[in-house]
Amino acid sequence: MASRPIAYLDSGLGGFPYFDASRRALPHLAHVYYADTASFPYGERAPAELSAIVTSAVDRLIADFDPMMVVVACNTASVVALDALRATFALPFVGVVPAIKPAAERYGTGPIGLIATTRTVEDPYVSALIRRYAPESRVVMVAAGGLVDRIERNGADISASELNDVLRGPIATLATERVRCVVLGCTHFIHVRNHVQSMLGDGVALVDSVEGVTRQIVRVAGADNSQPSPSPSPPQSVLVLSSRAEIPAAYERIARSRGLLVHRAEEGAP
Known part of the structure; x- marks a missing residue:
């Protein structure tokens, strides 16, 4: 990717309202949505297990996409793992907690x-x-x-x-x-x-919390990224799925309607 993207993490498609709102606010930046479908649902995991799963997913995101920030677009994951993520990784995290x-x-x-x-x-x-x-x-x-x-x-x-x-x-x-x-x-x-x-x-x-979280994402992106620079076309945004199973129809519809490149996590960066 030409610029460092904003990455979003959830166990499924729940975080797309945040992805969509931020993409509208920052259309000139690349956005990567990581659906950790191999670990779905986060909401039924024990706290220690969930923290380890989310940490592993973020490690993979950083290795493959080098994001400028990670939006933990899941209330449960934010509540359980956000402090540990900030202590482990040297990049900004934006969490989603009940409003x-x-x-x-x-x-x-x-x-x-x-x-x-x-x-x-x-x-x-x-x-x-x-x-x-x-x-x-x-x-x-x-x-x-x-x-x-x-x-x-x-x-x-x-x-x-x-x-x-x-x-x-x-x-x-x-x-x-x-x-x-x-x-x-x-x-x-x-x-x-x-x-x-x-x-x-x-x-x-x-x-x-969509509006408030989007404002925070724009603030974290900073002044250098808040305004588009001249470009012939917007950067390609990506939907990543961690499961090796057949891509569910709901994800196919989401990717098609948003013009997203669909990618498997085990394939590395596109």
């Missing part, structure tokens, strides 16, 4: 809902976020981990009936608690944001 702070700033004492994977809901890091940024708020946390598998198979094309089956219980709990807003605490869930909103109703706001 508790903006939710508390906008909606005060709440109640605030958080819907995420079981691992994220149970992690002490999230409790620490609530104590730090929403100490006066009542936060209702619900897990909907079964949704991740379905979105991974289908992307945003998952059927309404499937979504209803998985979300009915968690949404009912949030409705009973009369939450004012719901934080989408898993990147996969952003793909079905509109359906979640329809189930919650217009009176409940949805909050995610």
Whole structure:
């Protein structure tokens, strides 16, 4: 690649909302999305195991693509492994954590809902976020981990009936608690944001971290990379999959719609 790319890491397709937003903000830079599909799903891994998996994936990303930064585009991986990554590698990392702070700033004492994977809901890091940024708020946390598998198979094309089956219980709990807003605490869930909103109703706001994380990515990229230089065409961005299995249809659609080069991790840099 002619310039050092921005790299994004998730166990699946969940991080694409961050990839897309940053690519719109920085279209003149190359972007590499590393889907660690061989280790999917991150959300069900024990913390020590997940930290080792993510560290290995970042090591491979650095060796193959020499990125200017790595965006850990997964709430669970960020919560579990971000500190270890920053201690291990000498490059910037941008993490993705549940948007508790903006939710508390906008909606005060709440109640605030958080819907995420079981691992994220149970992690002490999230409790620490609530104590730090929403100490006066009542936060209702619900897990909907079964949704991740379905979105991974289908992307945003998952059927309404499937979504209803998985979300009915968690949404009912949030409705009973009369939450004012719901934080989408898993990147996969952003793909079905509109359906979640329809189930919650217009009176409940949805909050995610895409806008804030994108601003941070632009800041980390720095002034030298914030403005495009004259170029005949934008740089080629890449989708990397770590699994050797057949490329799933959802990834084929994503790559085709975004003009991405699809690459296998074991092949090295393209």
